[in-house]
Amino acid sequence: xxxxxxxxxxxxxxxxxxxxxxxxxxxxxxxxxxxxxxxxxxxxxxxxxxxxxxxxxxxxxxxxxxxxxxxxxxxxxxxxxxxxxxxxxxxxxxxxxxxxxxxxxxxxxxxxxxxxxxxxxxxxxxxxxxxxxxxxxxxxxxxxxxxxxxxxxxxxxxxxxxxxxxxxxxxxxxxxxxxxxxxxxxxxxxxxxxxxxxxxxxxxxxxxxxxxxxxxxxxxxxxxxxxxxxxxxxxxxxxxxxxxxxxxxxxxxxxxxxxxxxxxxxxxxxxxxxxxxxxxxxxxxxxxxxxxxxxxxxxxxxxxxxxxxxxxxxxxxxxxxxxxxxxxxxxxxxxxxxxxxxxxxxxxxxxxxxxxxxxxxxxxxxxxxxxxxxxxxxxxxxxxxxxxxxxxxxxxxxxxxxxxxxxxxxxxxxxxxxxxxxxxxxxxxxxxxxxxxxxxxxxxxxxxxxxxxxxxxxxxxxxxxxxxxxxxxxxxxxxxxxxxxxxxxxxxxxxxxxxxxxx
Numbered sequence: 001x002x003x004x005x006x007x008x009x010x011x012x013x014x015x016x017x018x019x020x021x022x023x024x025x026x027x028x029x030x031x032x033x034x035x036x037x038x039x040x041x042x043x044x045x046x047x048x049x050x051x052x053x054x055x056x057x058x059x060x061x062x063x064x065x066x067x068x069x070x071x072x073x074x075x076x077x078x079x080x081x082x083x084x085x086x087x088x089x090x091x092x093x094x095x096x097x098x099x100x101x102x103x104x105x106x107x108x109x110x111x112x113x114x115x116x117x118x119x120x121x122x123x124x125x126x127x128x129x130x131x132x133x134x135x136x137x138x139x140x141x142x143x144x145x146x147x148x149x150x151x152x153x154x155x156x157x158x159x160x161x162x163x164x165x166x167x168x169x170x171x172x173x174x175x176x177x178x179x180x181x182x183x184x185x186x187x188x189x190x191x192x193x194x195x196x197x198x199x200x201x202x203x204x205x206x207x208x209x210x211x212x213x214x215x216x217x218x219x220x221x222x223x224x225x226x227x228x229x230x231x232x233x234x235x236x237x238x239x240x241x242x243x244x245x246x247x248x249x250x251x252x253x254x255x256x257x258x259x260x261x262x263x264x265x266x267x268x269x270x271x272x273x274x275x276x277x278x279x280x281x282x283x284x285x286x287x288x289x290x291x292x293x294x295x296x297x298x299x300x301x302x303x304x305x306x307x308x309x310x311x312x313x314x315x316x317x318x319x320x321x322x323x324x325x326x327x328x329x330x331x332x333x334x335x336x337x338x339x340x341x342x343x344x345x346x347x348x349x350x351x352x353x354x355x356x357x358x359x360x361x362x363x364x365x366x367x368x369x370x371x372x373x374x375x376x377x378x379x380x381x382x383x384x385x386x387x388x389x390x391x392x393x394x395x396x397x398x399x400x401x402x403x404x405x406x407x408x409x410x411x412x413x414x415x416x417x418x419x420x421x422x423x424x425x426x427x428x429x430x431x432x433x434x435x436x437x438x439x440x441x442x443x444x445x446x447x448x449x450x451x452x453x454x455x456x457x458x459x460x461x462x463x464x465x466x467x468x469x470x471x472x473x474x475x476x477x478x479x480x481x482x483x484x485x486x487x488x489x490x491x492x493x494x495x496x497x498x499x500x501x502x503x
Contacts (some may be wrong), residue, residue, distance in 0.1 A: 023309035035303025036313025038187045038340075039295050040084055043069075043318050044329060045337055046295070047085045048210040049150075054090040054287050055097040056105065058210070061085040061243040062322055063218040064286030069315030071277035073308045077269030078254040080261070082295040082314055083277060087150075088249050088383060089288050100234060101420040102285070103223040108235040110223075111284035112242035116275025119247060126266035128251050134366040135390035137353045138373025139252055142386055144349035147294045147379055151338045151345075154205065162204050162335050165193055169339025186302045186340040198469045207337070208330030214322055221285030243275070245384045246290035250274045252290035252387060260300055293383075297344050365397040399429040404453065406430040408437035417446045423453035428460035435464055440471050447472060452483030462495040 023032050042064050051061030065084035072083040097105045155162065169189040176185035197204060225231050254270050278288050299305045299314070321329045352358055359367055369390050377386030406424035420438065424430060438447075449468070456462065469479045484492060 009019040020308055028307065029309070031303065032307055032309040033313050034184060034187060034307050035299050035305035036310045037317045038184055038190075038303055038374055038502060039299050039310070040317035040321055041187075041190055041329070041332065042295055042298055042337055042340060043082075043084055043314065044321065045207055045210050045294075045334065046292070047162055048194060048394070049312055050085045050087055050090040051287065053087060054094050054105070054233060056102055056287055059214040060102070060285065060287045061090075062214055062318070063284060064281050064289055066315050066319045067218070067281040067284050067286050068277050068289045069311055071280045072273055073312035073315065075269075075273035075276050076308075076311070077266030077271075078257055078291075078306045079263075079265070080296070080300050080310050081250075081254060081265075081270075082292045082299055082311055083250065083259055083274065083289055084292050084295065084315075085287055085289040086246075086249070086292055087381070088245050092245055093238055093287060096235065096238045097294055099222040103225050104231075104235055105238075105287060106221055106282050107223040107225055107231070108238040108242060109286065109288035110279050111239035112246070112288060113275045113278030113280075113282060115239060115243035116247055119243065120268055120272030120275055120495045121146065123268060124247065124480055125251055125271045126256060129256075131252070131391060131467065132215035132366075132369065132394045133389065134362075135387055136252070136255065137350055137372050138370040138390050138450055139377075139383065139387055140256060140348060140350050141353065141370070142374040142377035144345045145374065146381065146383075147341055147348065149378075151341050154334050154338045159204060160335075161202050165197070165202075165204065165333055165335035165411040166339045166342070167335050169193055170342060173339060173343045184303050186298065186311060186330075186343065189334060190336045193339075194332050196250060197333045198331055202333075205334045206330060207332045207334065210334070211212060215326075217323070218284040218286070220283060222374075242278075242288055245382070246274060246278065246288070246501050248384045248387060249293070250291035252383070253293045253296055256293070257296060257300055260297075261306060263306075271385075293348075294341060294344055297348050298340065301347050302340075302344065337384060365394075365401070369394045369397070406434065408434065410439065413444055416444050417448060418443050419448045419450055421450045422428075423454065425457060426454055426461040426464075427457040431458075431461040431464040434461070435467050435471070438472070440475050440477070443472070443475075443477055445477055447479050449479060449481045450483045451481060451488070454488075455485060456488035456492055459495055462492055466496055 022028055042060070047061040048058040049063040051058045054061070062085075068083045068085065072081070076083065093108060096108055109136050152177055155166070172189040172192060173185045176183075176188050196202070197206075250270060251267055254265050254267055258265055274290060278290075281288055295314075299310050303310065353370065369399075372387045372393050373390035376389040377383055380386070406422065409421045409423070411419045411421070422434075426434070449465075456465075465481065469481075472479045481492070
């Protein structure tokens with residue numbers, strides 16, 4: 001059977017194009033376009049608020065959302081995922097924009113995108129396999145909490161009509177699917193509440209109150225900065241931060257969408273695609289971005305989208321809304337979008353993970369990792385910090401669990417020789433106890449250490465074995481290590497005697 005042609009990332013070309021072909025089916029086309037429109041409506045206030053966080057004009061965030069969404073629709077490896085200006089990236093670049101201005105920020109975005117491309121091509125996406133399930137659950141739950149918390153400014157010290165509209169919006173979202181699923185309930189809620197507030201003349205905060213909408217297309221932007229090493233020194237730390245935070249959030253979101261849709265995506269392509277999209281965004285004067293988890297959940301859960309067309313249409317509709325229908329978009333009540341985001345928060349949270357039956361069944365270590373991930377994210381408002389903290393705690397707890405898996409058993413003395421049997425996986429955690437498992441003073445002049453049932457994984461183990469041999473040598477005892485498998489024997493032979501044991 002002939003081997004199918006593959007893209008540069010190793011994915012069959014047919015699979016890479018299937019998302020676009022599937023989108024052209026009439027029923028799918030309607031779902032993708034309607035979902036894209038719904039996402040675009042939700043993107044506008046988000047992009048404006050993230051621009052404010054970054055300390056730049058709202059137009060910078062809006063155009064960044066447009067260029068990111070359109071670019072990633074073609075370059076990305078996860079169909080139906082939404083990328084745009086995000087709070088995580090805004091928090092990273094905010095100090096740079098405040099101290100040095102927009103030109104330095106744009107240069108950092110372009111450089112950060114290039115770093116993401118390099119990391120993607122180097123295979124950084126493969127590291128996702130080392131993120132435990134408990135961290136993923138904590139990531140999802142903390143995301144849901146952050147989405148809900150982001151709505152609090154729109155619900156604090158507001159007229160009672162705002163709360164009434166939010167309640168009506170939620171009622172529509174939850175009840176409308178019982179009538180029909182032909183039109184997404186969140187979109188119905190937005191349309192109904194907008195008509196009601198305009199027709200009845202209800203004075204409530206609107207999208208237009210969040211900031212001015214652009215009136216023209218973005219143009220190419222060349223940063224006006226000195227092209228010197230000092231400039232690089234200023235922007236490089238922010239570019240690295242943007243690259244790492246953006247990649248982590250994007251890859252975590254891609255994995256989440258994989259689980260929600262029961263499909264597979266090309267994480268390597270997504271990694272370098274995010275970088276290329278950031279380079280394009282920077283060249284048009286945007287603030288950079290990454291995958292947006294809240295809007296992605298609107299797209300795949302509320303809208304039912306599954307193809308790249310929804311991502312592309314979200315970007316295109318965003319541009320049309322802010323340029324052509326700006327006056328209409330401006331009168332949409334923020335209460336309608338708050339209701340949509342609260343629904344997304346509710347739908348995103350993994351309620352099963354906090355049931356008493358689930359918590360009591362899982363080991364305390366896994367619950368601790370999940371809770372730490374949530375706590376760090378909620379406190380710092382940074383999903384990347386929470387994931388890193390969760391992975392570190394999971395690694396420490398795992399190392400503690402396996403530290404005592406290595407077992408040393410001493411046999412009787414026969415013909416002046418005592419044989420020890422070492423069983424288990426030996427690495428930096430488990431080999432730390434190895435040194436204390438031998439009777440140096442009481443053993444005869446010859447000792448055999450049988451390692452048939454063990455494996456040497458790192459230099460810490462070799463150093464521990466060297467220390468055992470050195471300790472026996474001080475007692476005049478000769479040590480013979482036998483039974484090493486081929487890989488362990490090669491590693492031990494290369495490292496033994498060169499690690500400073502006994503000094």
